[in-house]
Amino acid sequence: MKKTLKRYRVFGLILIVNLILLLIKPSLGIASLKGTEDSLKELLAIMPPVFLLMGLLDVWIEKDTMIKLMGEGSGLRGMLIAFLLGSFAAGPVYLSFPFVAVLMKKGSKFFNVLIFIGAWSATKIPISLFEASVMGWRFMLTRYMIDIPAIILIAFITDKTISQQQRESIYKHAESVN
Incomplete structure (x- = not known):
């Protein structure tokens, strides 16, 4: 109770x-x-659609595959996958957190998880297309030229400032989320 x-x-x-x-x-x-x-x-x-997609991600993609694609040692490929997953997302940023939990359970590198959240927050393609139609392609591309390096920089700084103990605590919490 x-x-x-x-x-x-x-x-x-x-x-x-x-x-x-x-x-x-x-x-x-x-x-x-x-x-x-x-x-x-x-x-x-x-x-409902978010939980459906999250469930499919959890079931369809094996942990070994996720580790290979986005885990430690995935390098630029992992960062690009995280960026694209976040950019193709739809919905407010709070909906990214269930996906983040699944990515973490599957062994995604913390840096890539941060890139995913940043991309979801700032570079969603559906919204960017609308933005381009209203504000113009030049504005959208200029914003991307600022946002993408900023996302990478913020992810890098956050990744480096989080202690190993804090990181383990975050991953442990993600494992406990249903």
């Missing part, structure tokens, strides 16, 4: 805040509830 309450504490807190707003200032409370409902609908629409 305690574990369940702890797991859903954020949802409970949001519900309590919405109810308090509803009592104190009904118009703001209704707007807040509507925003919460919209966010929940978006989440529920996106999560």
Whole structure:
């Protein structure tokens, strides 16, 4: 029971805040509830396909294959695969974290996981195509020329500043995620 309450504490807190707003200032409370409902609908629409893809990744790609493609010693190939996986993604960045857990369980190198998160955050191809149609190809390409080195630099700095003990803790936590 305690574990369940702890797991859903954020949802409970949001519900309590919405109810308090509803009592104190009904118009703001209704707007807040509507925003919460919209966010929940978006989440529920996106999560099933994400979990399906995550499950397929987990089942179809053997750990040895993932280690060979994205693990220690994968070099530029692993970085490129991580970048492409993140760039072809769809959805908000919080949806990348279940994928990250699977990548880590399968033996992906920490640096490549960081590249994946960075690419998911900044270089999604569907959004980039929309951006190019609105802002122009020159703008999009200029942004990529800034973002890609920045993603690599941030991943490198993060990879080098995380201690081995912290890294092991992160991987251990990823293993425990269902």
